[in-house]
Amino acid sequence: MKKRAHSIHHTHWDLIWYFTVQDADVQFSYNMKEILDAFDNKEINNFYMDGQTAPIDDFINMFPQEEKRIQKYVKSGKLVVGPFNSQLDSFITSGESVINNLRLGIKTSKRLGKTSKIAYLPDSFGHSVDFPKIFNQFGIEDFVITRGVGDEYNLDSEFYLESNDGSKLLVYTMIAGYGYGCYGFKEGTLFSDKAVDYNKINxxxxxxxxxxYSTLENEFVFPLGFDQNPMVRHIDERIKEYNEQQKDIEFVETTWGKFLNRVRERGKNLQTHKHELISTQYHRVHRSIYSARADVKAMQDKCERVLTYELQPIMTILDSLGIEYSHGLLDKTWETLVLCQTHSSANLTEETNDYIERETKNALNLAYSHKQYLLKLLSLSLAKQNKEAPLIVFNTMPYKRNSLVKAKVFTKSESFSICLANKRVDYTVIQSIQKNHGVLRNDASKIDSDKFHYETDVIFEAKDLKGLSYQTYFIKEEKSEKTFEVNNNHFIENEKYKIYQGKGGISVLDKETDTLHNQSVYIEDTGDEGDSFDYSYPDKDLKIVDYMGFANVNYKVSPLLSTMELEGEMMIPKDLEERKNKVTTSKLKYKITLKLEKGSSIIKVSGHFNNDAEQHRVRLIFSGKEKNKFSYPGTQYSIIKRKTYSDEEKYWREKQYFEEPSPIYPLLNHVTAVNRKNVLTIYTRSSKEYEFVSEGYKDIGVTIFRSYGALGYPDLNRRPGRPSGLDYMVFETPGCQMKKKNYFEIAFGYQSDYNENQIFKKYVDYATDSTVYQLQDYDKSINPIDYFPTNPLNKKLPLSHSLLEVKHSEGVYGTIVKSDSSKDYVLRLFNSRNTEVEAGKINSMFKNDIIVSNLEEKNEMKWQEKHNKLKPGELRMIKINKGEK
Structure with missing residues (x-):
């Protein structure tokens, strides 16, 4: 009986790699025209465009006259596009990034006539367990992948991937890769010893x-295409030749849609997998890539947070007052960001890393500019009741809360009051600086003294802010009583913690449980022989730790915020040669600040390391009390249970794994050590990698940065064999040595019990900066967009406003947006727990119905009693149907 080879014509298209985006644009333009001509001339039957629309978007921008020709073949099903905008990173992109990547890809492919409902990620480095719950809401039930599946999962090539809400995807795994035989097929060497893949495997x-591994007896997929490949010519003739010259294999050209339908009909004993896919057995997934160019990843994290928890809610709140929700600007921002998040981002050559860093910064600047414009327009349009300067405070969360507000206040006089409804609000002054906003002159006597002003950094508590709202305070220039931040030479504390420095390090007393955590956080420096894809330990390492017990310390205390500033330095090896010889001549200077806010149960840790050494890794280690067999990190919309150790490490070399299966993991938002007495959680606003370390895996190591010097070393300890990237080339990347100030923002906290949703809620609160705005003419450099004159609205806006409030909900806030297809608003809530929880009650400014929807905004229904609960693992879209107020 002949074996059937399902041949699928495709390309895998990297938008950027060791080549530039310009290289890719030029090549793709000619490839695309060749494909369209081939369709016109009936030379090819089908073509699969790699599951992403970004290259086609660029092509149409350059050649708008070709859009109709593309539409013709997309509508007919011959040219398959979407559903993604670009090939995403699976583990360190937020849920909102995944949603917008799909939303933008589907938007383009629908405009072109038809969107593929096959999630195609052929080269992503593993896959999240949350993908089924996200993809299903877009009507996607099929998933084609390459990397991440190994024998430890006991799976065949075809199986079901299931999220904790019960959502499922039919998965096909290209275990041999997405182009293993393409060159042999094209060159006519397929049935000879010369037919090998890029790993030199026959x-x-x-x-x-x-x-x-196939669940279809005697059937397998034979992809016709590979990285950056143009169309394959003469497929029909070549298939006919191969089928005639041998009797073992029958080649049949098909499509992914037809093949997956065949799996559904004929696949035998398909298993269901309820976990992530991150095995290193058959393909490299680069388990330590998450700390490559940590600075760029931190910027991408910041951009996601600003868009998700600040800009989108502000746009939605103000749209309800008549300030137009600008879909176009928002789409441009998201697209700029997601195009930088492929392949774990910035793990490439110097030139392409610079491009990704620049484009990420462009996305962040777009988000900030958009946010500041809306705040300015609101402030100009307020129905002001007096001459005092308004200070607008937003609550971008959908529930009532108190918010600790950090603001810059601009005044003519040094003394002022902050008032709400004519009542003074207590505030603390952090610093006050007198500045000149007149014309600068070399001759000081010519400077107009009337142009001096004060810039004062203050902290105050905005109480009882309604859900998704803003409230206007006023700055009144008058003599007032205020609190100043003061120095304290002993400790900092709030209701939950007391923190102090001893000779042994930093001690944290948890007042609730009366537990003392000595050496609660410390610094670890080790060697790194790896490259842009992977950390790798050197043969001869030297680990250096600093418990910060002898760092210079400065305590600053106020009623709302207390800080502990630590400055010190570590002597470390300047390179691997010094490390091998246990010599330390390089100073690693650091400045680390621990912050305690009033009422908070998390300790914020931020600062920087000033690095001048090469080829090493710097981590912060957070000490636990008990042994850990598992870690519990957050995914996009749930919690996953990961082993703190790897069983496969015992035999991975013997079984020829492509990469050491180290228990180094991605840190998307938070990770928790769950013990009987002490629950330790780490939250991140920058670092993207963790590992449980020390005896019994009791401590959590978070990578702050890695210093390395190349793209693609061969024969590493953790990654034997050919280099990653080009198999014959090593690209030097001196910029990746990170010889500069490396900044970070993380936090940690202790609990006596473990509640997944409560941890997620704390993360969302930590991830979201307070939004406060004062319209002022003193210093336009603070928000450069304030330089542009702007007309107020034709109507006056209220001094306070609330769009909606969610009460008594145990669910976690995702974001709120305006629908692409209607005038309604869509609130995202999710339940990360594996048990049912209360959904809560929604009070909206609109009288119309609350609708339960999905990401496609289909199969909608009115909120009913059954919707009062969030099901285990549920990600819910709640549409606020706009109508009469």
Whole structure:
């Protein structure tokens, strides 16, 4: 009986790699025209455009006259596009990034005539367990992948991937890769010893592996395409030749849609997998890539947070008052960001890393500019009741809360009051600086003294802010009583913690449980022989730790915020040669600040390391009390349970894994050590990698940055064999040595019990900066967009406003947006727990119905009693149907 080879014509298109985006644009433009001509001339039957629309978007921008020709073949189903905008990173992109990547891809492909409902991620480095719950809401039930599946999962090539809400995807795994036999097929060497893949494995050995793992007896997928490949010419003739010259394999050209339908109809004993896919057995997933260019990843994290928890809610709140929700600006911002998040981002050459850093900064600048414009327009349009300067405070969360507000206040006089409804609000002065906003002159006597003003950094508590709202305070220039931040030489504390420095390090007393945590956080420096894809330990390492017990310390205390500033330095090796010889001549200077806010149960840790050494890794280690067999990190919309150790480490070399299966993992938002007496959680606003370390895996190590010097070293301890990237080339990347100030923002906290949703809520609160705005003419450099004259609205806006409030909900806030397809608003709530929880009650400014929707905004229904609960793992879209107020 002949074996059937399902041949699928495709390309895998990297938008950027060791080549520039310009290289890719030029090549793709000619490739695309060749494909369209081939369709016109009936030279090809089908073509699969790699599951992403970004290259086609660029092509149409350059060649708008070709859009109709593209539409013709997309509508007919011959040219398959979407559903993604670009190939995403699976583990360190937020849920909102995943949603917008799909939303933008579907938007383009629908405009072109038809969107593929197959999630196609052929080269992403593993896959999240949350993908089914996200993809299903877009009507996607099929998923094609390459990396992440290994024998430890006991799966065949075809299986179901299931999220904790019960959502499922039918998965096909290209275990042999997405182009293992393409070159042999094109060159006519397929049935010879010359037919090998890019790992130099014989194609027939790979085909046998595929047959072993297939749930379709004697059937396998034979992809016709590879990285950056143009169309394959003469497919029909070549298939006919191969089918005639041998009797073992029958080649049949097909499509992914037809093949996956065949799996559904004929696949035998398909298993269900309820976990992530991150095995290193058959393909590299680069488990330590999450700390490559940590600075760029921190910027991407910041951009996601600003968009998700600040800009989108502000746009929605103000749209309800008549300030137009600008879909176009928002789409441009998201697209700029998601195009930088492929392949774990910034793990490339110097030139392409610079491009990704610049584009990420562009996305962040777009988000900030958009936010500041809306705040300015609101402030100009307020129905002001007096001559005092308004200070607008937003609550971008959907529930009532008190917010600790940090603001810059601009006044003519040094003394002022902050008032709400004519009542003074207590505030603390952090610093006050007198500045000149007149014309600068070399001759000081010519400077107009009337142009001096005060810039004062203050902290105050905005109480009882309604859900998704703003409230206007006023700055009144008058003599007033105020609190100043003062120095305290002993400790900092709030209701929950007391923190102090001893010779042994930093001690934290948890007042609730009367537990003392000595050496609660410390610094670890080790060698790094790796490259842009992976950390790798050197043969001869030297680990250096600093418990910060002898760092210079400065305590600052106020009723709302207390800080502990630590300055010190570590002597470390300047390179691997010094490390091998246990020599330390390089100073690693650091400045680290611990912050305690009133009423908070988390300790914020931020600062920087000033690095001048090469090829090393710096981590902060957070000490736990008990042994840990598992870690519990957050995913996009749930919690996953990961082993703190790897069983496969015992035999990975013997079984020829492509990469050491180290228990180094992605840190998307938070990770928790769950013990009987002490629950320790780490939250991040920058660092993207963690590992449980020390005896019994009791401590949590968070990578602050890695210093390395190349793209693609061969034969690493953790990654034997060829280099990653080009198999014959090493690209030097001196900029990745990170010889500069490396900044970070993380936090930690202790609890006596473990509640997944409560931890997620604390993360959302930590991830969101307070939004406060004062319209002022003193210093336009603070928000440069204030330089542009802006007309107020034709109507006056209220001094306070609330769009909606969610009460008594145990769910976690995702974001709120305005629908693409209607005038309504869509609130995202999710339940990360595996048990049912209260959904809460929604009070909206609109009288119309509350609708339960999905990401496609289909199959909608009115909120009913059954919706009062969030199901285990549920991600819910709640549409606020706008109508009469």
């Amino acid at each position: 194609v027939h050995q790979l085909i046998n592996r595929l047959l072993d």
